[in-house]
Structure formats: structure tokens, C-alpha cells
Amino acid sequence: MPTAPLSFWIGFHVLLLVILGAEWLLLRKQTAKRSYIATALWICGAIGFAAVLYTGLHPRLATEFMAGYALEESLSIDNLFVFLILFQTFRVEGPQQRRVLFWGILGAVIMRAGFIVLGVELLDKFDWITYIFAVLLLIAAVRLVLPEDESKKHDKPKWTQWIERWTPISDKQTGFFAMEECNGKRRREPTVLLLALIAIAFTDFVFALDSIPAVLSITRHTFIAYSSNIMAVMGLRSLFFVLAHMLKQLRYLHYGLAAVLAFAAGKMIVADWYEISPAISLVVIFSILVVTAAISIVVERRLEKAEKAA
Numbered sequence: 001m002p003t004a005p006l007s008f009w010i011g012f013h014v015l016l017l018v019i020l021g022a023e024w025l026l027l028r029k030q031t032a033k034r035s036y037i038a039t040a041l042w043i044c045g046a047i048g049f050a051a052v053l054y055t056g057l058h059p060r061l062a063t064e065f066m067a068g069y070a071l072e073e074s075l076s077i078d079n080l081f082v083f084l085i086l087f088q089t090f091r092v093e094g095p096q097q098r099r100v101l102f103w104g105i106l107g108a109v110i111m112r113a114g115f116i117v118l119g120v121e122l123l124d125k126f127d128w129i130t131y132i133f134a135v136l137l138l139i140a141a142v143r144l145v146l147p148e149d150e151s152k153k154h155d156k157p158k159w160t161q162w163i164e165r166w167t168p169i170s171d172k173q174t175g176f177f178a179m180e181e182c183n184g185k186r187r188r189e190p191t192v193l194l195l196a197l198i199a200i201a202f203t204d205f206v207f208a209l210d211s212i213p214a215v216l217s218i219t220r221h222t223f224i225a226y227s228s229n230i231m232a233v234m235g236l237r238s239l240f241f242v243l244a245h246m247l248k249q250l251r252y253l254h255y256g257l258a259a260v261l262a263f264a265a266g267k268m269i270v271a272d273w274y275e276i277s278p279a280i281s282l283v284v285i286f287s288i289l290v291v292t293a294a295i296s297i298v299v300e301r302r303l304e305k306a307e308k309a310a
Contacts, residue, residue, distance in 0.1 A: 002058055004223035012049065012227050016234055019045045023238055027098060035241035042235030049231070053224075060278065064219040067282040068228030071214055073239075074260055074289050076232055077253060079207045080240045083200055090196040096173045100193055101237045104200035108233050111205065115212045116225045130268050137217070137265035140210040144258035160195055169195065210261065217264040217271075218281055251300065256292025260285055 023038045046069050054062035083104075087097055122129050163169065168189050172178040176194040179186050215225050243250070263284055267276050 002061075004057065004221075008053075008057065008223065011052070015045055015049060016230070020234065027238065027241075030094065030098070030241065032241070035238050038238030039235060039242050042231070042238065046228075046231050049227070061219075061221060061224050063278040063282065064221065064224050065228045067278045067285065068215045068218045068225060069232050070282055070285050070289075071218060071260065071264065072211055072229050072232035073235070074257060074285060075207070075211045075214060076236055076239065077243065077250075077257065079204065080236060080243050082203050082207075083240060084243070086196055086199050086203065090192045090199070092193060092196050093173055096193055097240075098237065100196050100200060101240060104197055104204065105233060105236050107201050108204040108208070108236075109230055112208055112212065112229055112233060113226060115208055116215070116229060117222060119212050119216050120220055120222045120225060130271065134213075134217075134265040134268040136209060136213055137261045137268070141258040141261035141265065144254045144261070160199075163190070163195065213268075214261060214264040217268045218278060250293060250296045252296040253289075253292050256288045259288045259292075263288070 019041050022041055026034045026038045026041075046066070050062045050066045050069075053065055083101070086092075087100075092100060160169075168180070170178040170180050170189040170191045172180075172191050173193055174191075176191055176197065177188050178191050180189045211229070215229050219225050219228075263281075267281065270276075
């Protein structure tokens with residue numbers, strides 16, 4: 001496969017900045033309709049970039065990009081549900097959620113770029129690491145289908161208790177730090193927004209341990225793995241507000257995400273004997289998500305009708 005010339009690296013980041021600017025203008029006024037439009041912009045940007053890869057680099061790389069993008073976008077859904085719970089736990093208000101998400105996603109982009117480069121290097125030098133990545137994906141798939149303890153779902157992480165013993169935490173949401181009165185003196189204290197940002201950064205680190213091996217099951221081309229992953233991550237902010245309106249209707253989607261992870265693990269395990277093409281991977285991932293989303297919506301509507309009838 002051809003390596004990506006510098007012009008593709010530059011062009012990709014210019015595209016990110018253009019869509020990010022358009023998203024910023026749209027989300028200055030937060031509505032469900034604007035969130036849908038912003039999400040559509042990121043999806044159209046991904047499809048457009050895939051078309052450029054198809055004509056300017058190689059058709060297979062374009063397919064790998066779309067498969068990697070679809071995989072990361074689907075896995076990000078579970079990530080966003082955790083973000084929503086964290087915002088409820090720390091009582092972060094709607095207008096401030098955008099600020100926390102912006103800085104959290106920016107940190108995720110930098111961290112994942114390093115993870116992808118490291119992952120590709122390891123796979124190139126030590127092929128047996130493929131099986132370690134596959135096991136990590138299978139563990140993540142099992143974890144998704146295990147029942148959660150609902151009573152502890154909204155509990156604050158234990159590390160916040162350690163921070164609160166070390167320094168007072170301000171309830172203000174004007175920034176990540178705030179001036180507070182303490183024993184007649186004004187002091188700068190971290191706020192709940194900073195705690196939420198730390199929690200989101202750590203959560204994304206944990207999810208990256210699943211999603212990076214998953215995208216490397218699709219492609220080992222550094223530029224394709226990087227661009228597909230980063231394009232999906234950059235669209236998380238607008239996608240978060242879309243999912244916030246659809247949370248109740250997607251109650252079974254985590255089973256689909258578990259199946260996607262299991263598929264990625266299986267693809268890595270059988271790679272030495274049978275190669276599953278990027279096109280087939282894209283169809284499988286898309287089909288799993290459509291089926292589980294459709295089941296979720298149908299079941300939810302039946303439950304609503306049953307409640308009204310009762």
C-alpha cells in the first residue's frame with residue numbers, strides 16, 4: 001500500500017479545522033437540530049475524505065478508512081454514554097458540558113495519535129501482539145454484556161474523595177478553577193468542571209485500550225488508522241448531544257457494540273489463515289449496528305404503547 005504524502009496529512013488537518021469551525025458556529029446555540037446538523041457535517045467530511053483517498057491514494061485505503069471510521073464511531077457511542085453519566089454525577093450544567101467535552105476530546109486526539117503510532121510499530125515488529133490485542137477486545141466485549149450495578153452507577157469515582165481531602169473543590173462552574181473565600185483569605189480552588197474533565201480524560205484512556213486495537217484489526221496503515229480514528233473522535237462533541245436525546249431508545253445497543261468488538265477480535269485471530277477484506281468489515285459493522293439500533297427502537301416503542309394502554 002502506498003504511504004500518504006505530506007499533502008494528505010496537511011489536507012486532512014485542514015479539513016478537521018474547517019469542520020471544527022463550522023461545528024463551533026452551529027453549537028454556539030445548543031439545540032437538538034443543530035447537533036444533528038453538526039454530526040452530519042462530520043459524517044459528510046469523512047465520506048468526502050474517503051472519496052479523496054479513493055481517487056488520490058488507493059481504493060483499498062479508502063475502504064479501510066471508512067471501515068475504521070465506522071468502527072470507532074460505533075465504539076464511541078458507549079464512551080459517550082459514560083460521559084453523560086459523569087456529567088450527571090458531577091452535576092455539570094448543559095452550557096458547561098461543551099467546554100469540558102472540547103478540552104477532553106482535544107486531549108483524546110493527542111493521546112490516541114500516540115497510541116496508534118505505538119500500536120502500528122509494535123504490530124510491525126512483534127506479530128504475536130496481535131493475539132494480545134484480540135484478547136483485550138474479547139474482554140471488552142464480555143464487559144459490555146455483563147449487568148451493571150445500577151446502585152453504584154452515579155457514584156463519584158473514589159479518586160475524587162482523595163482530591164477533596166487534599167484540597168477543597170468549588171461548586172462553581174465558571175471555569176476549571178475559581179476564587180473562593182477561606183478563613184478570610186481568597187484562594188484559587190479547582191472546580192467540579194476540572195474533576196469532570198479529569199474523569200473524562202481517564203475514561204477515554206480506558207476506552208482507547210479497546211478502540212485502538214480494534215481499528216488496527218482493520219488497517220495497519222498509520223495514516224489510515226490515525227485519520228479514521230481522529231475523524232471519529234473529533235465528531236464526538238456534536239454526537240454527544242444527539243445521543244443525549246436518544247439515550248432511552250438505544251437500550252440494547254451495547255449488545256451490538258459487544259458483537260462489533262468480538263468481530264474485530266476474531267478478525268485479528270484468523271488473519272494469518274483468512275483475510276477479511278475492509279469492505280466486508282464495513283458491511284458487518286454497519287449491519288450489526290443497524291440491527292441492534294432497530295431492535296432497541298422497536299422494543300422501546302412497544303413498551304411505550306404498553307405503558308399507555310395500562
